[in-house]
Amino acid sequence: MLELRPNCECCDRDLPPQSTEAMICTYECTFCRSCTDTVFKGRCPNCGGELVRRPIRPADKLAEQPPATKRTLKPHPGCAPRP
Numbered sequence: 001m002l003e004l005r006p007n008c009e010c011c012d013r014d015l016p017p018q019s020t021e022a023m024i025c026t027y028e029c030t031f032c033r034s035c036t037d038t039v040f041k042g043r044c045p046n047c048g049g050e051l052v053r054r055p056i057r058p059a060d061k062l063a064e065q066p067p068a069t070k071r072t073l074k075p076h077p078g079c080a081p082r083p
């Protein structure tokens with residue numbers, strides 16, 4: 001099951017489970033769409049894999065299996081965390 005991490009690892013923007021801006025790799029490294037496009041050019045900086053749009057978990061399933069709450073923040077070259 002996907003972890004559904006709550007934020008972009010690069011800029012720390014919130015990425016709620018229903019967000020269509022969330023992008024993930026096969027290891028669930030999670031980024032926003034703008035970091036994916038502008039900073040990483042579609043490649044995960046951790047594993048080199050493809051970043052694709054994270055699917056939206058249906059609301060009823062979300063109630064049963066809530067998203068992760070632990071924020072992951074890892075600076076990469078080009079990342080500008082919000083103050």
Ligand SMILES: [Zn+2]
Binds near residue numbers: 009011031032034
């Ligand atoms: Zn970001």
Ligand SMILES: [Zn+2]
Binds near residue numbers: 026
């Ligand atoms: Zn990755």
